Amino acid sequence: MTSLSPAPRSRGLAVFATLLAIALxxxxxxxxxxxxxxxxxxxxxxxxxxxVMAAGLALGAVTLWAAVSALRHSFRSASEEAAxxxxxxxxxxxxxxxxxxxxxxxxxxxxxxxALIQLVLINDGNIQRTFLRGDLMAGSALDIxxxxxxxxxxxxxxxxxxLVFGLVLAIARMIPGKAGAPVRFLAVAxxxxxxxxxxxxxxxxxxxxxPLTNLPVLSGLNAEWFAILALSLTYSAYVAEVYRSGxxxxxxxxxAASRSLxxxxxxxxxxxxLPQAMRLVIPPMLSTFIALQKDTSLVNxxxxxxxxxxxxxxxxxxxxxxxxxxxxxxxxxxxxxxTRFVDWMLERGANRRKGA
Amino acid sequence: xxxxxxxxxxxxxSNHQVLKGIDLDVEKHQVxxxxxxxxxGKSTLLRCINALETIDSGTVSVxxxxxxxxxxxxxxxxxxxxxxxxxxxxxPHMTVEDNIAVGxxxxxxxxxxxxxxxxxxxxxxxxxxxxxxxxPDQLSGGQxxxxxxxxxxxxxxxxxxxxxxxxxxDPELVAEVLNIxxxxxxxxxxxxxxTHEMQFAREVSDVVVFLEQGKLLEKGPPEQIFGxxxxxxxxxxxRQIVEAGRL
Ligand SMILES: Nc1ncnc2c1ncn2[C@@H]1O[C@H](COP(=O)(O)OP(=O)(O)O)[C@@H](O)[C@H]1O
Ligand SMILES: [Mg+2]
Numbered sequence: 001m002t003s004l005s006p007a008p009r010s011r012g013l014a015v016f017a018t019l020l021a022i023a024l025x026x027x028x029x030x031x032x033x034x035x036x037x038x039x040x041x042x043x044x045x046x047x048x049x050x051x052v053m054a055a056g057l058a059l060g061a062v063t064l065w066a067a068v069s070a071l072r073h074s075f076r077s078a079s080e081e082a083a084x085x086x087x088x089x090x091x092x093x094x095x096x097x098x099x100x101x102x103x104x105x106x107x108x109x110x111x112x113x114x115a116l117i118q119l120v121l122i123n124d125g126n127i128q129r130t131f132l133r134g135d136l137m138a139g140s141a142l143d144i145x146x147x148x149x150x151x152x153x154x155x156x157x158x159x160x161x162x163l164v165f166g167l168v169l170a171i172a173r174m175i176p177g178k179a180g181a182p183v184r185f186l187a188v189a190x191x192x193x194x195x196x197x198x199x200x201x202x203x204x205x206x207x208x209x210x211p212l213t214n215l216p217v218l219s220g221l222n223a224e225w226f227a228i229l230a231l232s233l234t235y236s237a238y239v240a241e242v243y244r245s246g247x248x249x250x251x252x253x254x255x256a257a258s259r260s261l262x263x264x265x266x267x268x269x270x271x272x273x274l275p276q277a278m279r280l281v282i283p284p285m286l287s288t289f290i291a292l293q294k295d296t297s298l299v300n301x302x303x304x305x306x307x308x309x310x311x312x313x314x315x316x317x318x319x320x321x322x323x324x325x326x327x328x329x330x331x332x333x334x335x336x337x338x339t340r341f342v343d344w345m346l347e348r349g350a351n352r353r354k355g356a
Numbered sequence: 357x358x359x360x361x362x363x364x365x366x367x368x369x370s371n372h373q374v375l376k377g378i379d380l381d382v383e384k385h386q387v388x389x390x391x392x393x394x395x396x397g398k399s400t401l402l403r404c405i406n407a408l409e410t411i412d413s414g415t416v417s418v419x420x421x422x423x424x425x426x427x428x429x430x431x432x433x434x435x436x437x438x439x440x441x442x443x444x445x446x447x448p449h450m451t452v453e454d455n456i457a458v459g460x461x462x463x464x465x466x467x468x469x470x471x472x473x474x475x476x477x478x479x480x481x482x483x484x485x486x487x488x489x490x491x492p493d494q495l496s497g498g499q500x501x502x503x504x505x506x507x508x509x510x511x512x513x514x515x516x517x518x519x520x521x522x523x524x525x526d527p528e529l530v531a532e533v534l535n536i537x538x539x540x541x542x543x544x545x546x547x548x549x550x551t552h553e554m555q556f557a558r559e560v561s562d563v564v565v566f567l568e569q570g571k572l573l574e575k576g577p578p579e580q581i582f583g584x585x586x587x588x589x590x591x592x593x594x595r596q597i598v599e600a601g602r603l
Binding site: 253257258259260271272275276 | 446
């Protein structure tokens with residue numbers, strides 16, 4: 001059995017993991033204590049910092065435990081090797097190495113998490129008091145959430161318009177033949193222009209410009225509709241490009257197959273190319289839609305009372321940004337379920353076509 | 357008048373001339389096989405016949421009607437002349453039966469029920485009725501190619517163009533596809549096929565055409581082309597094929 005190759009090395013890694021875990025514990029204790037000592041004005045914050053320190057130490061202990069098992073397995077591996085049990089020795093060494101890597105991962109995560117919280121607490125909780133004052137957040141939350149409905153409405157209505165108009169633009173851009181040239185040119189010009197001009201400028205021009213034009217219907221719209229118009233015009237250009245990239249990434253052989261059956265250009269797009277392209281464009285489409293949602297907060301420049309505008313009222317009357325943090329949190333809350341939903345949808349689609 | 361008539365077909369890509377004046381007549385119920393080295397223009401010629409490529413000069417006529425040049429209803433032409441590709445090209449987002457029924461439903465105005473029933477009948481003929489509800493990704497290459505043939509047949513074409521339909525298949529899957537073509541030939545389907553399966557070509561063809569660098573160098577009945585080719589280059593080509601163990 002001398003031909004068996006020996007177990008992988010594990011000792012150095014395990015020793016390093018152990019030292020790292022100990023260093024982590026020391027760091028958490030030292031940093032945590034010095035930050036806690038700096039908190040003098042708020043007893044609640046002081047208590048909180050003690051809890052954070054305790055949690056950090058507990059997680060540090062878990063990390064140390066993983067490191068110690070790495071060491072244990074490494075020693076076992078050595079004794080098994082000495083006894084000539086190479087296969088067992090290899091397994092133990094592998095276990096040891098795995099525990100070492102778990103230690104590294106844990107240590108990294110604990111350190112980052114702990115450091116972030118300490119950043120909030122440091123300097124007598126300055127960051128916390130500027131951005132995260134619970135009382136101010138709670139006090140403003142209801143009004144801001146109510147104003148946030150405006151953001152959601154803007155995003156949804158513009159989103160629908162953009163999906164349709166973007167597709168029209170994408171197809172206009174791809175119209176074949178000589179006769180299609182002027183249409184193609186217009187589509188390209190529009191897309192280039194709208195992608196070049198910042199959304200906030202379009203919004204500003206429309207929001208303040210249209211009312212001055214005395215155009216029938218258009219100049220009489222309220223600010224919310226100006227916002228929808230501006231966001232739709234801007235984002236249609238992006239979405240048109242998303243559609244186009246999706247359509248372009250369908251292999252030409254699909255066109256050949258469809259055309260050879262006798263389907264026309266537009267029928268081919270409708271029945272075969274777009275349905276396949278749609279699936280491909282869902283992820284970039286979602287990114288664009290999330291960007292659109294976020295840009296609804298730009299409407300405060302034309303005076304629409306959205307969540308950000310509402311939060312700014314609170315911020316300027318309390319000289320504190322905690323209410324604006326509430327807006328940030330609201331955006332996070334509505335965005336995350338969307339990304340998970342799209343993940344789920346893509347997975348389901350893939351499963352249906354592959355495994356059934 | 358022959359069913360498909362090609363005269364003086366020329367085709368270039370930028371400044372590379374791929375077809376250099378091809379004349380060819382294909383009678384109804386005839387099977388014509390194109391052979392020739394890779395790059396000799398077989399695929400291009402087939403694609404020109406159903407206008408997937410536009411030709412630079414010459415004329416294509418099908419069933420007595422000139423179908424090249426401006427003002428032709430290409431979609432109608434293509435319904436008459438079906439095509440099957442080397443890479444199957446099934447629609448991956450549709451089930452097998454929908455791949456087959458979509459043409460009859462959308463283009464021939466058949467009702468969905470009837471079209472699906474017919475799709476399953478056709479699938480039964482190629483022993484694939486148990487795969488009707490599968491998606492193309494879930495089938496082997498041979499099965500996909502059989503579906504692709506059925507999809508073309510479902511449009512009730514008057515002629516079929518088959519472009520190296522077994523070249524992308526593992527060797528053990530070739531026979532199942534060729535058997536179907538054999539059945540079609542026996543049923544009198546007019547076909548033009550490009551292939552490297554010389555044994556098969558010899559067996560099913562009425563006429564074999566040897567293409568070289570965009571020119572039709574020699575044509576004749578299979579016994580003559582494979583047995584006593586007139587042109588030295590045809591002989592050289594066939595020798596290579598024999599050496600590769602394909603004949
Ligand atoms: N879309 C294309 N663009 C440019 N050249 C092409 C194109 N399609 C085919 N060709 C060229 O035309 C020649 C003939 O190709 P093809 O008809 O595919 O030959 P075969 O099918 O006999 O192998 C080759 O030289 C090939 O490189
Ligand atoms: Mg070819």
